[in-house]
Amino acid sequence: MTAAGDAEMVHGHLADLVREAILVGELEPGDRLVEADLAGRYGASRGAVRAALMELAHEGLVERLPNRGARVREVGLAEAIAITEVRLAVEALCAAKAAERVSDEQIAELRSLGRQMQTAVATGDVEVYSGLNQLLHRRIREISDQPVAAQVLSRLRAQNVRHQFALARRPGRVQVSLPEHLAIIDEICARSPGGAERAVRRHITSVLEELQRTAEEV
Amino acid sequence: MTAAGDAEMVHGHLADLVREAILVGELEPGDRLVEADLAGRYGASRGAVRAALMELAHEGLVERLPNRGARVREVGLAEAIAITEVRLAVEALCAAKAAERVSDEQIAELRSLGRQMQTAVATGDVEVYSGLNQLLHRRIREISDQPVAAQVLSRLRAQNVRHQFALARRPGRVQVSLPEHLAIIDEICARSPGGAERAVRRHITSVLEELQRTAEEV
DNA sequence: CTCCGATAGATTGTTGACAATCTCTTGGTT
DNA sequence: AACCAAGAGATTGTCAACAATCTATCGGAG
Numbered sequence: 200m201t202a203a204g205d206a207e208m209v210h211g212h213l214a215d216l217v218r219e220a221i222l223v224g225e226l227e228p229g230d231r232l233v234e235a236d237l238a239g240r241y242g243a244s245r246g247a248v249r250a251a252l253m254e255l256a257h258e259g260l261v262e263r264l265p266n267r268g269a270r271v272r273e274v275g276l277a278e279a280i281a282i283t284e285v286r287l288a289v290e291a292l293c294a295a296k297a298a299e300r301v302s303d304e305q306i307a308e309l310r311s312l313g314r315q316m317q318t319a320v321a322t323g324d325v326e327v328y329s330g331l332n333q334l335l336h337r338r339i340r341e342i343s344d345q346p347v348a349a350q351v352l353s354r355l356r357a358q359n360v361r362h363q364f365a366l367a368r369r370p371g372r373v374q375v376s377l378p379e380h381l382a383i384i385d386e387i388c389a390r391s392p393g394g395a396e397r398a399v400r401r402h403i404t405s406v407l408e409e410l411q412r413t414a415e416e417v
Numbered sequence: 418m419t420a421a422g423d424a425e426m427v428h429g430h431l432a433d434l435v436r437e438a439i440l441v442g443e444l445e446p447g448d449r450l451v452e453a454d455l456a457g458r459y460g461a462s463r464g465a466v467r468a469a470l471m472e473l474a475h476e477g478l479v480e481r482l483p484n485r486g487a488r489v490r491e492v493g494l495a496e497a498i499a500i501t502e503v504r505l506a507v508e509a510l511c512a513a514k515a516a517e518r519v520s521d522e523q524i525a526e527l528r529s530l531g532r533q534m535q536t537a538v539a540t541g542d543v544e545v546y547s548g549l550n551q552l553l554h555r556r557i558r559e560i561s562d563q564p565v566a567a568q569v570l571s572r573l574r575a576q577n578v579r580h581q582f583a584l585a586r587r588p589g590r591v592q593v594s595l596p597e598h599l600a601i602i603d604e605i606c607a608r609s610p611g612g613a614e615r616a617v618r619r620h621i622t623s624v625l626e627e628l629q630r631t632a633e634e635v
Numbered sequence: 636c637t638c639c640g641a642t643a644g645a646t647t648g649t650t651g652a653c654a655a656t657c658t659c660t661t662g663g664t665t
Numbered sequence: 666a667a668c669c670a671a672g673a674g675a676t677t678g679t680c681a682a683c684a685a686t687c688t689a690t691c692g693g694a695g
Contacts, residue, residue: 257475288506347499
């Protein structure tokens with residue numbers, strides 16, 4: 200019996216498993232990803248692991264140095280800012296399109312989400328708020344019905360999870376974040392594309408400022 | 418001697434060769450990409466071809482159906498519009514950042530590019546104009562110094578080359594396009610981020626309208 | 636004591652063969 | 666004539682062994 204548990208053979212795309220392990224924090228930036236190890240751990244062949252690592256490298260989550268193996272990529276602050284800038288641009292587009300296309304049911308859903316976020320902040324439940332936050336952004340993407348933007352965003356978000364997480368835990372962050380999110384919801388529900396775009400811009404701009412603030416706090 | 422030429426072993430990343438073949442039009446959408454064929458054609462092993470195809474699939478240029486092989490992906494008009502919408506958002510960001518960072522030498526270079534484009538239009542040389550067009554957009558990306566945006570854009574552009582090409586050849590298109598490009602150059606050279614962003618928005622919006630027009634002309 | 640080179644171990648890269656899957660053809664049946 | 670089933674051929678998916686490369690350790694020379 201090994202300490203890490205038996206080799207569980209899982210065929211649900213190996214890349215998904217490793218990606219999840221990285222996103223959850225089970226694997227940290229800098230950790231080496233040795234093909235043979237992962238093959239044993241997940242009960243897959245080395246070839247499958249190789250393919251999965253190449254996939255994750257293309258997504259920007261993993262770094263592959265020739266003949267030196269793969270490791271979980273470290274996303275520095277400068278790059279995190281660059282990523283967030285692009286996110287700003289694309290999420291603004293999504294919000295505008297969502298405001299054009301949103302249905303009555305979806306308006307009710309978004310409003311409900313907003314109320315849930317308010318109560319989460321009121322009760323100080325940062326975990327729940329963070330989850331609702333992600334859910335809100337995802338629903339906006341879905342409503343916008345812009346698959347290209349959705350794909351770009353999901354990749355950028357994956358690269359940034361670590362910073363996103365650190366940011367959410369900063370004291371006082373939620374108090375700033377909540378009204379911004381509520382404004383986004385209001386504008387989309389008012390079916391105002393321009394307003395929604397501006398609201399998203401304000402929100403992610405404030406995220407950017409927070410990021411730059413952490414940069415100065417070295 | 419085979420009709421297709423001898424197997425030339427080239428090690429300059431196989432994916433680049435196939436990508437170029439697709440971008441140039443040597444391989445058309447729908448064409449099957451049989452691993453053994455490509456392996457023979459480029460004098461590489463099947464494993465290398467496999468890796469290259471996976472890479473191109475991640476870039477969105479190739480479609481890989483399980484157990485059915487790969488083919489050059491067909492990008493429909495609806496998707497081309499979606500891609501262009503995202504391009505609009507990200508290129509606007511690039512232009513704004515470029516306007517903030519542009520140096521005096523770069524201003525001279527952009528102005529020179531603008532003059533070359535004018536003469537190309539005056540002499541009716543669409544080929545040259547198209548090349549200068551691409552060069553302009555690339556230089557703006559480089560000046561903006563936003564690697565994340567640059568990577569996103571290069572991928573989106575690759576998926577859209579076919580439509581982009583068809584659009585450039587439409588009669589009267591250059592006459593609309595030229596002043597828009599000159600406006601972008603002017604705003605960047607005036608170091609006006611907001612103006613540059615609006616200029617890019619106007620330009621790509623006009624591209625979008627042209628695309629939608631082709632959609633109606635079925 | 637430090638620095639340099641050689642050797643051994645570990646890890647990735649590549650190849651060829653085999654297995655699984657799909658497609659197209661062929662022949663029979665209703 | 667249309668439809669279905671079976672088989673052959675083609676193509677992709679997987680695997681294990683081998684080669685190439687890198688990293689760490691050890692011994693010797695300055």
